[in-house]
Amino acid sequence: MGLHRFKPLPSGRMGILWTLSSIRDAAVVEFGCMGHMMYSGVTLENTGVRGACKRYSTHIDETDIALGGMDKLAHTVAHVVERDNPRVIFLLPSSIPEVIGTDLRAEAKALQREYPDTLFLTFGQGGFEVTQHRGVQEALLRLVQALPRDTDKTPQPTFNVIGSCADLFRFQADAGEILRIMQGAFGMKPLCILTSDTSVQDIENMGGAHINLVLRREGGPAALDLQKRFGTPYLMGRPYGIDGTAQWIEEAAKILKISADRDFMDGQLREGKKLLSDMQPLIRHLKQEHTEEIRLSIGAHADVVRGILDFGCKELVLPKGYCWCESPDMAGDEVPYFTEDQWIQAIQSQKKGLLMASGEALAWADRNMSLQIANPDTKRRLNPYVPPFVGFRGALHLMDLWINAALEQEDDED
CATH class of the missing domain: 3.40.50.1980 (Nitrogenase molybdenum iron protein domain)
Structure with a gap:
């Protein structure tokens, strides 16, 4: 792993953990070191994940790694079953066991025989070479392969x-x-x-x-x-x-x-179009007189970038700045992947404008923190009822953010 000024792209293990951590009536047991899960737990709680999936670590040490011992996994699972009795235990790998070739699937089969009333699911994206998004993909697929039961469609859609x-x-x-x-x-x-x-x-x-x-x-x-x-x-x-x-x-x-429902659609469209109509004179003024202040630059998950970019630069016709995604696996012609050096250079070369990126990037660049759309974060997120970015209400929220951020830059010039 190379040197990074900021947090590097998270591993597949983190993608799996973030995906599983909000599932109730389940537990995650990581075959790894104590510090991994403690740090991850703080991060998850800061993002708003609390009181859902129980999280445990086996606390392996140098002796376990050198001798390939699995006793701590068995002891940890016994403790979890006795204390929480979860319906499912997710066995999560960490980097060191992945590198030395620990066979977690074989261990899961033995545990399944010992605890037949608890389902054990293993995941294999724990190595250094696997990115966060591949971990999310594996976890989502593994869940729907293992847990859904045969059932009829619900009477109502x-x-x-x-x-x-x-x-x-x-x-x-x-x-x-x-x-x-x-x-x-x-x-x-x-x-x-x-x-x-x-x-x-x-x-x-x-x-x-x-x-x-x-x-x-x-x-x-x-x-x-x-x-x-x-x-x-x-x-x-x-x-x-x-x-x-x-x-x-x-x-x-x-x-x-x-x-x-026509009434719902008409009401939502009328509300959105009314705000857009009220804002159009101001948007035209900013585009003509303060083009740099209204230029939209975005760096986040590729699907988030694509969606906000379409709204801002196609629907509202805002000038387009730099746009990039956070994973090389998702890069495309219109939304390329930027390394840390590349997005630092992009931000430094465009001092003005509407920069929407991670909290970490915005704080470093001393830019408007209300335009955060990605992690890593710099704050604790305790309130789940903040305005969204998607949907009709997300559109109203984004327009409000963009106009106020552009006007603040205009006031700073005056």
């Missing part, structure tokens, strides 16, 4: 959300807006919100849904698996903006073969 995980900034608020939209547009309730607000039982019931809403590309393999097994169609994408959200709802309606 229902849906699952796939890919709402704790690694995404404001994951709870964005999931809440998706639920509000589905209730308002179709009168539908969720079966499972995978994984930001779910339980083992919720995942078991996923096969009864009529549609799966996949909020990030890492959830694609999981949605395909559910489609093959239960015949459940899926909609891929995050709804951003006014027109973008309306189009997302129309696509969901086509899949469901039902019409969206």
